[in-house]
Amino acid sequence: MTTTAPQVGKEPGKKRGDVLGNAGLYIAVSVAALLFLLPFYLILRNSLSTDPEITGENWKLLPSFQWGNISELFDDPTVDFARSMWNSMVIAVSMTVGTLLICSLAGYGLARIPYKHANKVFYAVLATLMVPTAVTFVPSFVLVSSLGWIDTYRGLIIPGLFSGFTCFLFRQYFLGFPKELEEAARVDGLGYWGAYWRIVVPNSLNFFAAMATITFISGWNAFLWPLVIGQDPSSWTVQVALSSFMTNQTVNFHLIFMATAISILPLVFVFLFLQRWLVQGIAQTGIKG
Amino acid sequence: MSTTTTRGVAQPAPAKASPARPRRGLRGNPTFNFWLFTGPFLVGLAIFVFVPIFWSIWLSFFDARFTVTPSKFIGFDNYKSMLTNSNFTGSLVTFTVFAALIVPLTWALSLGLALLVHRLRFMRAFFRSVFFLPTAVSYVAAALIWKMSIFTGVRFGLMNTVLGWFGVENIAYLSDPNPPWYWLVIVTVRLWLQAGFYMILFLAALQNIPAELYEAAAIDGAKPGWQTFRYITLPQLRATSTAVILLLLVAAYQAFDEFFNIISIKATWGQTPLMVLYKTALGDNQDYGAGSAGAVILTVLICAVTLLQGKFMGFGRGEDSK
Numbered sequence: 145m146t147t148t149a150p151q152v153g154k155e156p157g158k159k160r161g162d163v164l165g166n167a168g169l170y171i172a173v174s175v176a177a178l179l180f181l182l183p184f185y186l187i188l189r190n191s192l193s194t195d196p197e198i199t200g201e202n203w204k205l206l207p208s209f210q211w212g213n214i215s216e217l218f219d220d221p222t223v224d225f226a227r228s229m230w231n232s233m234v235i236a237v238s239m240t241v242g243t244l245l246i247c248s249l250a251g252y253g254l255a256r257i258p259y260k261h262a263n264k265v266f267y268a269v270l271a272t273l274m275v276p277t278a279v280t281f282v283p284s285f286v287l288v289s290s291l292g293w294i295d296t297y298r299g300l301i302i303p304g305l306f307s308g309f310t311c312f313l314f315r316q317y318f319l320g321f322p323k324e325l326e327e328a329a330r331v332d333g334l335g336y337w338g339a340y341w342r343i344v345v346p347n348s349l350n351f352f353a354a355m356a357t358i359t360f361i362s363g364w365n366a367f368l369w370p371l372v373i374g375q376d377p378s379s380w381t382v383q384v385a386l387s388s389f390m391t392n393q394t395v396n397f398h399l400i401f402m403a404t405a406i407s408i409l410p411l412v413f414v415f416l417f418l419q420r421w422l423v424q425g426i427a428q429t430g431i432k433g
Numbered sequence: 434m435s436t437t438t439t440r441g442v443a444q445p446a447p448a449k450a451s452p453a454r455p456r457r458g459l460r461g462n463p464t465f466n467f468w469l470f471t472g473p474f475l476v477g478l479a480i481f482v483f484v485p486i487f488w489s490i491w492l493s494f495f496d497a498r499f500t501v502t503p504s505k506f507i508g509f510d511n512y513k514s515m516l517t518n519s520n521f522t523g524s525l526v527t528f529t530v531f532a533a534l535i536v537p538l539t540w541a542l543s544l545g546l547a548l549l550v551h552r553l554r555f556m557r558a559f560f561r562s563v564f565f566l567p568t569a570v571s572y573v574a575a576a577l578i579w580k581m582s583i584f585t586g587v588r589f590g591l592m593n594t595v596l597g598w599f600g601v602e603n604i605a606y607l608s609d610p611n612p613p614w615y616w617l618v619i620v621t622v623r624l625w626l627q628a629g630f631y632m633i634l635f636l637a638a639l640q641n642i643p644a645e646l647y648e649a650a651a652i653d654g655a656k657p658g659w660q661t662f663r664y665i666t667l668p669q670l671r672a673t674s675t676a677v678i679l680l681l682l683v684a685a686y687q688a689f690d691e692f693f694n695i696i697s698i699k700a701t702w703g704q705t706p707l708m709v710l711y712k713t714a715l716g717d718n719q720d721y722g723a724g725s726a727g728a729v730i731l732t733v734l735i736c737a738v739t740l741l742q743g744k745f746m747g748f749g750r751g752e753d754s755k
Contacts, residue, residue: 169552173549177560180563180629183575183579183625186578199589200589203594249473250470250473253466253467253471257470258467259463259467269478274736276732278687279710280482281711283485287484302481305481306481330461335461335466336460337469361568365571365572365573367573367693387694390576390577390694391697408569408571411569411570412566415568423565426633426634426637427636
């Protein structure tokens with residue numbers, strides 16, 4: 145992760161212009177960083193304020209730290225916020241596990257197992273990438289509703305597991321996986337299945353972590369599909385619940401912002417812990433994708 | 434790593450017999466294993482991707498109101514009604530305006546941030562994280578902050594508070610499409626959400642530019658700054674730029690979340706193609722036929738745009754090599 149650029153700042157030949165340039169650089173990047181952090185500040189400030197503080201004429205920099213807003217939100221009988229958080233967690237976790245399992249196996253099969261029609265199968269997968277998933281929500285809804293999966297976890301999770309794009313990314317990754325490792329495993333008498341689980345997966349954990357992070361984030365943040373499928377409030381995800389707050393006049397400002405803060409919290413944690421792999425993964429695959 | 438190598442070493446004996454092994458049973462049979470690995474995915478893909486696509490193509494030729502098993506074939510009437518539907522054509526205009534704003538702005542901002550972060554020597558990881566962090570936030574949550582805190586049309590909104598310091602009257606960003614202030618809200622929210630992601634792509638590409646290029650340019654007398662940026666950095670980033678622009682276009686095409694939450698589907702303006710599909714197929718009419726026809730039209734359009742863009746950028750590459 146370190147720069148390849150030489151540490152010119154320490155060199156004796158560099159003079160005032162460089163110091164000024166550096167100061168300018170750091171000022172510019174700090175201003176940009178403050179602007180990027182501003183929305184996070186607003187969520188925290190508003191979520192710990194009272195309504196009069198939020199809507200008051202005079203802008204208050206710091207809230208009065210109403211920690212009671214948290215319990216007020218979860219005790220609110222008009223919205224079952226805890227339930228929607230639970231739904232989102234179940235959906236995001238199952239989607240992550242399922243997608244990784246199914247798409248990584250398929251990606252490996254396409255990349256590494258010799259089969260005379262493998263190319264044709266791969267083109268069929270590629271073709272699905274041309275159709276944007278969001279555009280197919282009408283036909284997918286039609287299918288899921290005729291299966292009777294409206295308002296169920298099945299309907300929310302299963303149709304999203306078969307991501308052509310994730311399979312494609314795994315295939316690209318496995319194409320670059322060192323063949324020697326697998327060959328050694330084959331010599332040791334492992335079949336494809338054994339070699340995959342004992343050699344390939346344990347040596348690809350970085351890439352799996354990156355894909356897991358991406359899948360978890362997109363599962364947690366998904367909106368259109370849960371909106372279409374989760375029609376009963378008991379099957380709402382946290383995003384659908386937040387969206388309903390915006391149109392629902394009975395919910396208070398401080399509760400809306402507390403809900404937003406809590407909905408973002410798990411992701412910020414996931415993000416901060418797994419960022420390294422995420423950045424690597426995007427850098428490896430994003431350009432090719 | 435260490436466990437896998439020891440495991441390999443721990444079983445040297447069976448390796449002697451290995452030449453005969455691949456033929457023994459299904460374990461080493463490539464065809465069987467190919468289907469074992471790809472089967473679950475392909476079955477799911479067939480059911481949840483191919484079936485809906487073909488079903489909707491089929492539906493688009495039928496009068497399918499409130500039913501997904503229609504019997505009345507109506508030819509291209511659904512296509513005609515979608516293409517003459519002012520909501521649908523209007524949504525294509527909305528998308529075009531949106532793409533014309535968001536694609537170049539995101540490209541420029543993410544490239545700018547990448548160039549800044551790339552030059553940092555201290556706290557580089559910190560700043561990269563700060564710009565990348567909004568990627569974790571959902572469109573719904575961001576839309577909520579933008580609508581209810583930053584661009585609230587009344588005095589307590591952050592933007593109006595700041596403008597108030599300079600004596601500017603309150604602006605109603607979202608209740609009135611004339612003048613179209615809503616674009617400011619819609620574009621900035623997506624800019625904030627996605628710029629960091631594309632910055633990572635540009636950063637990776639910047640790190641791959643060989644340092645010798647800059648050294649050679651310095652020897653040839655190129656001044657660091659605009660000249661090296663224009664004649665080295667930008668051309669070297671061409672492949673990444675092409676990919677980024679394509680990804681941005683496809684993403685803009687599918688815009689739904691922030692429009693739905695900031696503008697809402699009840700408004701007569703600022704409706705994206707997906708919002709119109711949503712209203713057509715899942716609204717009061719439940720017209721799956723017309724909704725499917727709209728989906729087919731959109732898919733054809735996005736494929737055409739993708740291919741055109743590839744071609745356009747391809748021509749550009751040809752010119753460069755002259």
